[in-house]
Amino acid sequence: MKLSARKRLLWYVGGALLALLPPLAGLADEPFMVSLASRILIYAIAAVSLDLILGFGAMVSLGHAAFFGAGAYVVGILAFHAFEGVPLASGPIPVSGTNNALVSWPLAVIVSALLATVIGALSLRTSGIHFIMITLAFAQMLFYFFDSLEAYGGDDGLSLWSRNDLAGLDLGDDTTFYYVCLGSLAMFMLICQRLVNSRFGMVIRGCAQNERRMRALGFPTYRYKLLCFAIAGAGAGLAGALIANQTEYVSPGLLHWTRSGELLVMVILGGMGTLIGPVLGAAVLLLGEDLLAIFTEHWQLYLGPLLILVVLTTRRGVYGLLLGRGNDGG
Amino acid sequence: MLLLVEQVLNGLQLGVMLFLMAAGLTLVFGIMRLINLAHGSMYMLGAFVAATVTAASGSFMLGLLAAVAAAALVGLLVELVVLRRLYPRDHLDQVLATFGLILFFNALVQIVWGRQPLFMDVPEALSGSVEMIPGVPYPAFRLAIIATGLTVAGLLYLLIGRTRLGMQIRAAASNRDMAEAVGIDTRMLYSLVFALGAGLAGLAGLMAAPILAVESGMGESILIETFVVIVIGGLGSIRGAFLAALLVGLVDTLGRAFLPTLLRLFLPAATADGAGASLASMGIYILMAAVLLWRPRGLFPAPA
Amino acid sequence: MVADWLLDTCALNKSFGAVVASEALSLQVRRGEIHALIGPNGAGKTTVINQLAGELLPDSGSIHFDGRDITSLSVHRRARLGLARTFQISTLFDGLTVSENLALAVQPRLGHSYRFWRRADRDAALGAPVAELLDRLDLGALAGTRAGALAHGDRRRLELAMALAGRPTMLLLDEPMAGTGPESSRDVARLLDSLKGHITMLLVEHDMDVVFSIADTVSVMVSGRCIASGPPEAVRTDPQVRRAYLGEDD
Structure with a gap:
């Protein structure tokens, strides 16, 4: 009971802090904090989505950035066509670009989910280190695909002229955009929270712990895992759509394998197999980068060993530390 | 036709460099079951040390010795301090901790050598070109790379097949507990194997230094290609790594050289060039995915 | 014949x-x-x-x-x-509790598990058969214990309960x-005999x-x-x- 009280306290304090962050940043005269916080929220969505397959499903993917980047490119490409006034596809049914978030964000989610379905369908036929490597291979394919896609900037990437239009909201305003990111994260976490505790979530956790028994019980495990992989891809696509808006720029760098590595780091650092963990991990990593960068441009010199230390000493991450001893972090 | 010969040689050259990288990585996986993302950092260190020592001393041979020795020593140190603790851990921990090592070494190199890339000259004796086949002059340095790579492959073959150390390596690769039971000092063996692999990576870095820009982060792209090689070859198999390295080298080089031209036969020129370049850079990943789907344990899986 | x-x-x-x-x-x-x-x-x-x-x-x-x-x-x-089976070496979900193990084992019989919103632990359709199995295999007192922490004999009984959960022929x-x-x-022999x-x-x-x-x-x-x-x-x-x-x- 003490543990759950502590958990609840974390939720309340965290929630209140996040909700009040823009006015607090205004008071502290640090408006750039809002934009950093938006970035953290966006990466948190991507990290939570990765944790669905990694922490709950025990599928170690080193290619999650592919779905993140794909979502960003969907938004970027649609905005590019809307600005240039060039139809995306001609022919019997011309498709034009759009700057409307209500169109391009769901499309980003759908495209990423479909991509994850295809990649997952092939990758899930392998396991262990081969799964790690094949997801990496597919992500690299997509990286090079966008890297050589000259129509959309190739390796230079693609700049957006403005953020998307979202039902009359001014996303160009950092505070408004922040609340949109916060809302997106809250919605996604609610969905995940229901998901992992549902029958489907139990099946996924069962597959992670003992897939052989799951099959013997009569579960077609491949299909359940694939659906989980697709849902995770969809989440990363949403994060991608948001990051494209935040930076008003998309580039192949979003899909690079080191980005996938960073997402893994966030999940582990924060505490995998939990939903808050990845959010904390994103915050710690991005804040840490930012803080270390104030003192030294070589912040990676400290981050690297820190990461090794975390791996060697604890598997419960920051969230586990906050909750204290005597629990499994769940 | 002449272009083809030249490109095949280029492919071989990339292939043997990949093999030098892959040999260490696949041995370390085969014996210690460790995924080591920091292998590319040893390559990077080799390149930096080679460029610096050669520039300072004027001797390429000194540069070579220093590069290999530095990479092997740093590799040994990393094994003793960090990696040894990771052998019993799962792959996820290994990926993360060695990812941390990459961050560390990239930053370290920036501090020591700065952010500007270094460039290294091809040694005097190898700066010309050789006309092995009339009409196809080929840079002597690249030929030297191929020769060195093949020599190292031969030596490794002898080392593993014929020597006492090689026997111990094979024993440990096929059954760790059994190896320990028959009195092989596995801790010592692991350190030795790791240093050997790191030294070879340093050698590859030295060879790359005159061809590519020597800069922080240069280890990452070759690291991923090396993983492609060892996965295609079958994890833990040196022979598989050798054949897969040549295959990957050729596919990558020939793809880049000829795919755009090939596609021009079917597509408008501009589209063909774009699609060709795109497909060529994806080529080895497509190859790896195809191999894994066809033979999930690679082409030459090491006996389990 | x-x-x-x-x-x-x-x-x-x-x-x-x-x-x-x-x-x-x-x-x-x-x-x-x-x-x-x-x-x-x-x-x-x-x-x-x-x-x-x-x-x-x-x-x-x-x-x-x-x-x-x-x-x-x-x-x-x-x-x-x-056609259900048990394993020679107990093959359980060690990180889940005894009830959760059984709740998973019951699911296939109830149709697909593409149910994403309702909490499984408050799902009566799972709860009732789980309670019955706990009772039948005498595991009631251990319902909240993680399978990984069970004693060997209890693990064997849970192993059998998992196989029975699907009401196999x-x-x-x-x-x-x-x-x-x-x-x-x-005990196990008596149970098997009673299922004959x-x-x-x-x-x-x-x-x-x-x-x-x-x-x-x-x-x-x-x-x-x-x-x-x-x-x-x-x-x-x-x-x-x-x-x-x-x-x-x-």
């Missing part, structure tokens, strides 16, 4: 390289009986179970279950048809009493007292082949069996 075979395997062959695990193995299990499969270690009993459950595909031969050819069906399809039992004390062995008639069982077991007290039919395997099959008394006195197998024990 026209018999009501629930499980009918015909001429199964399976080898791993040079090692022959099953050779022209034919095995018929009558509906409702307890059919014991005995034989010395390494005779290939677990390989048979794995082929019947679908984890291994035979090199040749056929398997019919309830009149249906299941030779090439996947593991989960066979389970859904009512047939159970493949791979040494359900392995490593348990005599008392718990007797409701659930058909193929029982791999080393404890001959149990085998000969509850089995209706006994088949004897040696080196991948079935050398005898029949009522316990007939098998016990079969000279070939005595020579090949039982003789060792005397």
Whole structure:
């Protein structure tokens, strides 16, 4: 009971802090904090989505950035066509670009989910280190695909002229955009929270712990895992759509394998197999980068060993530390 | 036709460099079951040390010795301090901790050598070109790379097949507990194997230094290609790594050289060039995915 | 004689390289009986179970279950048809509680699990059968304990409960009493005996007292082949069996 009280306290304090962050940043005269916080929220969505397959499903993917980047490119490409006034596809049914978030964000989610379905369908036929490597291979394919896609900037990437239009909201305003990111994260976490505790979530956790028994019980495990992989891809696509808006720029760098590595780091650092963990991990990593960068441009010199230390000493991450001893972090 | 010969040689050259990288990585996986993302950092260190020592001393041979020795020593140190603790851990921990090592070494190199890339000259004796086949002059340095790579492959073959150390390596690769039971000092063996692999990576870095820009982060792209090689070859198999390295080298080089031209036969020129370049850079990943789907344990899986 | 075979395997062959695990193995299990499969270690009993459950595909031969050819069906399809199994080494979800283990085991019987919103732990459709299983296997006091923290005997009972959760028509039992004390062995034997008639069982077991007290039919395997099959008394006195197998024990 003490543990759950502590958990609840974390939720309340965290929630209140996040909700009040823009006015607090205004008071502290640090408006750039809002934009950093938006970035953290966006990466948190991507990290939570990765944790669905990694922490709950025990599928170690080193290619999650592919779905993140794909979502960003969907938004970027649609905005590019809307600005240039060039139809995306001609022919019997011309498709034009759009700057409307209500169109391009769901499309980003759908495209990423479909991509994850295809990649997952092939990758899930392998396991262990081969799964790690094949997801990496597919992500690299997509990286090079966008890297050589000259129509959309190739390796230079693609700049957006403005953020998307979202039902009359001014996303160009950092505070408004922040609340949109916060809302997106809250919605996604609610969905995940229901998901992992549902029958489907139990099946996924069962597959992670003992897939052989799951099959013997009569579960077609491949299909359940694939659906989980697709849902995770969809989440990363949403994060991608948001990051494209935040930076008003998309580039192949979003899909690079080191980005996938960073997402893994966030999940582990924060505490995998939990939903808050990845959010904390994103915050710690991005804040840490930012803080270390104030003192030294070589912040990676400290981050690297820190990461090794975390791996060697604890598997419960920051969230586990906050909750204290005597629990499994769940 | 002449272009083809030249490109095949280029492919071989990339292939043997990949093999030098892959040999260490696949041995370390085969014996210690460790995924080591920091292998590319040893390559990077080799390149930096080679460029610096050669520039300072004027001797390429000194540069070579220093590069290999530095990479092997740093590799040994990393094994003793960090990696040894990771052998019993799962792959996820290994990926993360060695990812941390990459961050560390990239930053370290920036501090020591700065952010500007270094460039290294091809040694005097190898700066010309050789006309092995009339009409196809080929840079002597690249030929030297191929020769060195093949020599190292031969030596490794002898080392593993014929020597006492090689026997111990094979024993440990096929059954760790059994190896320990028959009195092989596995801790010592692991350190030795790791240093050997790191030294070879340093050698590859030295060879790359005159061809590519020597800069922080240069280890990452070759690291991923090396993983492609060892996965295609079958994890833990040196022979598989050798054949897969040549295959990957050729596919990558020939793809880049000829795919755009090939596609021009079917597509408008501009589209063909774009699609060709795109497909060529994806080529080895497509190859790896195809191999894994066809033979999930690679082409030459090491006996389990 | 026209018999009501629930499980009918015909001429199964399976080898791993040079090692022959099953050779022209034919095995018929009558509906409702307890059919014991005995034989010395390494005779290939677990390989048979794995082929019947679908984890291994035979090199040749056929398997019919309830009149249906299941030779090439996947593991989960066979389970859904009512062919459940237990494992020789307990194969549980160690990170989940006993109730959660059972709640998972109950799910396949209730249709698909593409249910994403409702909390599974407050789902009455799962709760009721789980409570029944806890009661039946005497695991009630341990409902909230993680499976990984259970004592060996309790693990074996949970293992059996998981297989029963799907209300199978047939159970493949791979040494359900392995490593348990005599008392718990007797409990399990009593439980199996009480299920007789409701659930058909193929029982791999080393404890001959149990085998000969509850089995209706006994088949004897040696080196991948079935050398005898029949009522316990007939098998016990079969000279070939005595020579090949039982003789060792005397």
